C-alpha cells in the first residue's frame with residue numbers, strides 16, 4: 193500500500209496519479225488535501241509520519257514545485273524524499289538512495305511524464321550495494 197498527498201497546487205496532478213495507480217492495480221490511499229488552499233508542510237508531515245510508523249511502504253507528495261514538500265519531508269527522521277523531474281532521477285532515487293518518498297511538482301511536470309516517473313519509482317528496487325547501504329547509514333547518523 194502506498195500513500196499520496198498534495199496541497200492545492202498539486203491536487204490536479206494527484207488526482208491523475210491516483211487514477212493511473214488504480215488502473216495499474218497499485219493500492220493507494222489519499223491523505224488529502226481535497227483541493228482547498230492548505231499548507232504543504234502539514235501534508236508532508238501526515239504522510240511521512242505514517243510511513244515511518246509502517247502504515248505505508250512508500251509515499252508520493254505533490255505540491256506546486258515539489259520543493260516545499262521535499263524540504264518538509266526530509267526533516268522527518270527515517271524519511272528519504274526525492275524530488276524528481278525525470279525518470280533517471282526516479283530510478284536512481286530507488287537504486288542508490290532507497291528513497292521512501294517521491295516528490296513531484298504539479299506545476300512543473302506534465303501528467304504523462306509524472307506517470308512515467310511514478311512508474312519508474314515504484315518499479316525500481318534498492319540496489320543493496322554495500323556502498324549505498326553505508327551512505328544511507330551515514331544519512332541516518334545525520335538525524336541523531
Ligand code: RB5
Nearest residue numbers: 201255256257258259260
Ligand atoms: C503553493 O502556492 C506553493 O508554494 C506550493 O505548492 C509549493 O510549490 C511549495 O514549494
